[in-house]
Amino acid sequence: MEPVSSLSRPYVYITIKGASGSEQVEIAFTNPGAEPEESDWWPAEWASSSGGGVRARILIGPGSDVILVDGTYMAWARVTGAVERPVLPAGLVPIS
Numbered sequence: 001m002e003p004v005s006s007l008s009r010p011y012v013y014i015t016i017k018g019a020s021g022s023e024q025v026e027i028a029f030t031n032p033g034a035e036p037e038e039s040d041w042w043p044a045e046w047a048s049s050s051g052g053g054v055r056a057r058i059l060i061g062p063g064s065d066v067i068l069v070d071g072t073y074m075a076w077a078r079v080t081g082a083v084e085r086p087v088l089p090a091g092l093v094p095i096s
Helices: none
Strands: 011-016 024-030 045-050 053-059 071-080 087-095
Touching: 011 024, 011 045, 011 071, 011 087, 024 053
Parallel strands: none
Antiparallel strands: 011 053, 024 071, 045 053, 071 087
16 A cells, blocks of 8 residues: 555555455554454445455544554454454555
8 A cells, every 4th residue: 555644534445355345344453463452443334346345444534533643554354244253454554
């Protein structure tokens, strides 16, 4: 992912394979190498689907619930289905 200015308010998108887009989805941001704790999760929403899966999104930055200061974060997605609840690492998000 390209660096995002800490002054921006963009959506961060995560493609999730195997999701239908009707499940509950949450996104967390942690320091690289750390797994998310329960308090790290933020409600996300489904944006669109493609041949590769369904895209979840969350708004970050000033004026949103998720404000990330300069640094690099690991993004995570958690999908809650009827039985399964996978937690998926989604890559690094650089904030500058």
